[in-house]
Amino acid sequence: MVKHKDALMNKQSTSSSNPEIYDIIVVGAGMVGSAIACALAIDKRGEHLRIAVVEASDKPATYNSEAYDPRVVALTQASRKLLHSLHAWDTIVLQRACPYTDMHVWDAEGTGSIHFDCLEVQQNQLGYIVENSLIASTLAQRMQNLQQIDLLCSARVSSFRKDGDSNPSLILEDGRELQASMIIAADGANSKLRELVNFRTREWDYGHNAIVTTVKTEQVHQHTAWQRFMETGPLAFLPLEDELMDYETGCHHSSIVWSCKPELADELMALDDEAFAKRLGEAFEHKLGNIEEVAKRFSFPLRQRHAVDYVKPGIALVGDAAHTIHPLAGQGVNLGFLDVTALRDEILRACERRIPLNDESILRRYQRNRKINNLGVMAAMEGFKRLFGTRNIGVRWARNEGMRKVDSVNTLKNIIVKQAMGL
Ligand SMILES: Cc1cc2nc3c(=O)[nH]c(=O)nc-3n(C[C@H](O)[C@H](O)[C@H](O)COP(=O)(O)OP(=O)(O)OC[C@H]3O[C@@H](n4cnc5c(N)ncnc54)[C@H](O)[C@@H]3O)c2cc1C
Structure with missing residues (x-):
């Protein structure tokens, strides 16, 4: 795989007729999105994967140890x-x-x-x-050191496209188009991607x-x-x-x-x-x-929010994009990290068996594994x-x-x- 990381981070626009091709696109470099990108890139079975992480903030997460983060x-x-x-x-x-x-x-x-x-x-x-902010900034540093990951900051998704059996693609607000075999939405509780792809929620x-x-x-x-x-x-x-x-x-x-x-x-x-x-x-x-x-x-x-489905062809929801829960038992990001572990295992298993990443069984297995568990915890909190x-x-x-x-x-x-x- 040829890397043009610096060129890519600075690139402002690319014609939408000439999409950047990735294996996986993660939207959102919060704790959960950063964790799934690192988890895939760090494993031997995933080292060939080319991953884009699309983040709306203008720079990677930072941490200020002089004051406590209120969150x-x-x-x-x-x-x-x-x-x-x-x-x-x-x-x-x-x-x-x-x-x-x-x-x-x-x-x-x-x-x-x-x-x-x-x-x-x-x-x-x-x-x-x-x-x-300490977790997010540490993972941001890890992403920047992992060759396979392109962290694209100041990048907002404006639309999602999937025609028939083709791979899904994202159009960013600056006109760039990114295409991948799989898109992972980790853009938080008010997920724009969840809305663009018409995932229904109960909330x-x-x-x-x-x-x-x-x-x-x-x-x-x-x-x-x-x-x-x-x-x-x-x-x-x-x-x-x-x-x-x-x-x-x-x-x-x-x-x-x-x-x-x-x-x-x-x-x-x-x-x-x-x-x-x-x-x-x-x-x-x-x-x-x-x-x-x-x-x-x-x-x-x-607000309690739970997506009715976590997956559709070519796209999966993880973390708060899939579920938000009352903080009383402190389980929110812990559930998100369990999503990461489950999705990572399914993707790496597919890589090991040479199953193409757009095979729908990968995401279906992820959903089966996580939805019931998250529902149980959410019901208990309620x-x-x-x-x-x-x-x-x-x-x-x-x-x-x-x-x-x-x-x-x-x-x-x-x-x-x-x-x-x-x-
Ligand atoms: C008061 C409170 C206390 C909590 N306490 C706990 C606790 O003790 N234990 C626990 O496990 N959980 C707790 N939680 C929950 C926890 O904070 C969340 O589950 C966690 O932050 C979710 O992480 P995430 O990465 O899924 O989403 P987020 O942290 O929301 O990250 C989403 C990322 O996506 C980016 N983004 C958003 N939209 C776009 C877009 N259109 N394009 C590109 N990027 C975009 C954002 O900039 C952000 O970086 C608490 C929550 C609250 C409110």
């Missing part, structure tokens, strides 16, 4: 394994990743609570909290906004992920590694996700930092003492949201009883925690 994810062991296989994990850990050893979940309306401890499942940690508002920010607490976070379920929605404190961690003073920073009804979110967003810190401390029952500092806050509406959002006294009693039971039966607790860890 973080709780990565499962399965996600960590994937990032490790992409040679990205060591770079991430060297920069900033906070292992959490315990998880404490409790009901604001009663005495029910569950405590998960990594030692109970013979692990050194339950997972890691990592900033989104509804959760009736929640999520407020995210970074806070400094009076007491150390104990490398614990905390979640308090309130009738108005869950509040999570996710531990962050302090910049200059002092073993005597310990770590005091956490990323918070406060999901609540939009009216309450608007009210909380309108408060000044001091008043917000006071409300947050109260909502969190001062588990870590007073909230001493609050960074800039952001509020996102939460169930949790409803269970904790009810005013019904009987349900509240049963909920607290249930939490106490789960907490006291180790085998049951271990099954739940292993599932959540992606083990």
Whole structure:
């Protein structure tokens, strides 16, 4: 394969009658799109593949370690394994990743609570909290070092074309046309490609906004992920590694996700930092003492969305383009990374068996593997949201009883925690 990487990145337009030919085009260089591109290029079986990654932003993702990114994810062991296989994990850990050893979940309306401890499942940690921009920028660096990948920034898709049995192609806003045997849409929750190809979705508002920010607490976070379920929605404190961690003073920073009804979110967003810190401390029952500092806050509406199909001839949806889910169990990108692993395995298996990449069985197998699993997790999250959002006294009693039971039966607790860890 002949490479003209620099020439390609700088090229502004190509006649649409003369498409650039690739084996695979990935749209979206977020965490999921970058991961699938790297996962294919890094494997021996995929080393002949020519991959284009089309990204709307004007430059590859960057990371600023001087401040915390307000968007973080709780990565499962399965996600960590994937990032490790992409040679990205060591770079991430060297920069900033906070292992959490315990998880404490409790009901604001009663005495029910569950405590998960990594030692109970013979692990050194339950997972890691990592900033989104650190993951995306590390994968962007990997992509730039992988010969087979052309990362095309400032590139927006304007239309999708597929005539009969021909390979699909994309027309970019600047007029360039790219053609490939397979297109992977990883362009996030509001996927333009999903819309252009008329994928149907089932979606509804959760009736929640999520407020995210970074806070400094009076007491150390104990490398614990905390979640308090309130009738108005869950509040999570996710531990962050302090910049200059002092073993005597310990770590005091956490990323918070406060999901609540939009009216309450608007009210909380309108408060000044001091008043917000006071409300947050109260909502969190001062588990870590007073909230001493609050960074800039952001509020996102939460919407559940699930594509009815993940694949059509020549194209597959992955990550948030296929499914978006309530952040209460921190599973969004973890499901996206499971999509990556499943699609990677199908594509590489096809390469090994010399099956052409436009063979429809590849994508059908991917869909069969992932859709049922994602549906199950999404249904569970919806169930949790409803269970904790009810005013019904009987349900509240049963909920607290249930939490106490789960907490006291180790085998049951271990099954739940292993599932959540992606083990
Ligand atoms: C408050 C909150 C907390 C969360 N916490 C967790 C957690 O703890 N654990 C967890 O697993 N998940 C969590 N999630 C979910 C997680 O953040 C998402 O699942 C994840 O970011 C999705 O990654 P993605 O790569 O699929 O999409 P995105 O991150 O949205 O990336 C899409 C990429 O596509 C590009 N793009 C968009 N449109 C175009 C176009 N037309 N052409 C070219 N490029 C385009 C974008 O610029 C972007 O780079 C949380 C979400 C929220 C809102």
